[in-house]
Amino acid sequence: MNSFHKRQLVVSLLFIFYVSLFSYYSIVDHVVQPNDTLYSISSKYDVSISTILDWNSNISPKNLKVGQILKIPQPDGFVYEVEKGDTLTYIAKLFFTSVEDIMKSNKLSNTNVYVGQKLFIPTSIIGKGFNKEKDIIWPVYGxxxxxxxxxxxxxxxxxxxxxxxxxxxxxxxxxxxxxxxxxxxxxxxxxxxxxxxxxxxxxxxxxxxxxxxxxxxxxxxxxxxxxxxxxxxxxxxxxxxxxxxxxxxxxxxxxxFLPSSNRIYVLDNRENIYGIGGK
Structure with a gap:
């Protein structure tokens, strides 16, 4: 192995190490095969059908085409791109989760966010802030x-x-x-x-x-x-x-039928740890 290939190998190993150390999710490109269905694909990757549809707005749910490439997040979850005026507390409320969980899921050391930053919101952390005092929950934070x-x-x-x-x-x-x-x-x-x-x-x-x-x-x-x-x-x-x-x-x-309108988001006493803030 010459010095050029050695350098390439070192760079590749460093990249793999960096990704494994700092990444918190990955995106798999799934190429649709004959007999594939949304159900079979969701089962294969352990993600919900709604996740697949949310990530791939160009597909027809009941008419997948062989050769289509679908973006599949691993683990199941969604990406939120920070907009002007956003705070981590506000983003947590949009997904009815906690600031702490978003920080852990994205390996953040503090609550600072910047415009354009992409945060991964795993499905597993969504819903902790739903107010369940009635039979139905609020469908959106607003x-x-x-x-x-x-x-x-x-x-x-x-x-x-x-x-x-x-x-x-x-x-x-x-x-x-x-x-x-x-x-x-x-x-x-x-x-x-x-x-x-x-x-x-x-x-x-x-x-x-x-x-x-x-x-x-x-x-x-x-x-x-x-x-x-x-x-x-x-x-x-x-x-x-x-x-x-x-x-x-x-x-x-x-x-x-909905819970109280002044308690759309309820996360016991933790909801105020980082202050209200947000839009």
């Missing part, structure tokens, strides 16, 4: 921008029934299933924009104005599972989630 009831529509100017509650949250913020159930609709639906409807017994939950859908019709989802991303599609004045509750085809005010 503030109520419009309540259920009659109002003058901000775009059409018509006096009409606002069928749900609007939660203002940043574009791309994660949306979680408020309750377990079967996905009965996904796609464009007029003023709702990109929409998901999930059936749970005699109750249906509607999620509107999405930017990305990470489930497919017929899929069973569990409470707290990531199903979509906040958007501004349809008749919308800004990024937010429109959330509806129907029981036996009758509309109800979602706030009747």
């Amino acid at each position: 503030t109520i921008s419009s309540s259920y009831g009659w109002r003058v529509h901000p775009i059409t100017g018509e006096y009409s029934l606002h069928k749900g509650v609007d939660l203002s949250s940043p574009q791309g913020a994660p949306v979680f299933a408020a309750e377990s159930g079967k996905v009965v609709f996904t796609g464009e639906n007029g003023g709702y924009g990109l929409m998901i409807e999930i059936e749970s017994g005699d109750t249906n939950y509607i999620y509107g104005h999405l930017s990305k859908i990470s489930v497919y019709e017929g899929q069973y989802v569990r409470k707290g599972q990531l199903i979509a991303r906040v958007g501004n599609t349809g008749l919308s004045t800004g990024p937010h989630l429109h959330f509806e509750v129907k029981k036996a085809d009758k509309l109800y005010d979602p706030l009747v």
Whole structure:
């Protein structure tokens, strides 16, 4: 082995050592094979189907094409890119987790973050901050921008029934299933924009104005599972989630079923360790 190849070997070994020492997740390129399904791929890599769909927005859930390359995170999880004004506390609230868990998952020595920084949020740490005092959980962390009831529509100017509650949250913020159930609709639906409807017994939950859908019709989802991303599609004045509750085809005010609106995020006494901060 000549000196050039020796140097190459040393550099390669150092790179492998660096990656193993400092990386906290990896991305596998999976090439779709004949007879592959989302279920078989999710089982192979031990990730949820919704994770695969969230990472690969260009695929058709029920029509995978042989030769397609899918990005699969290892372990199961999502990447969040820090935006201006973000704090680690705010990011933790978006994913209903703790600051400590994000720090451990990303090997951070302090809570400082910078714009453009990519943080890995493992699925295993998501949901610790869900308020479970009621049967359903808040599907997104945000503030109520419009309540259920009659109002003058901000775009059409018509006096009409606002069928749900609007939660203002940043574009791309994660949306979680408020309750377990079967996905009965996904796609464009007029003023709702990109929409998901999930059936749970005699109750249906509607999620509107999405930017990305990470489930497919017929899929069973569990409470707290990531199903979509906040958007501004349809008749919308800004990024937010429109959330509806129907029981036996009758509309109800979602706030009747949701936990207290001033306790959307609950992480016992640890939620204030690093201060509130954030947007």
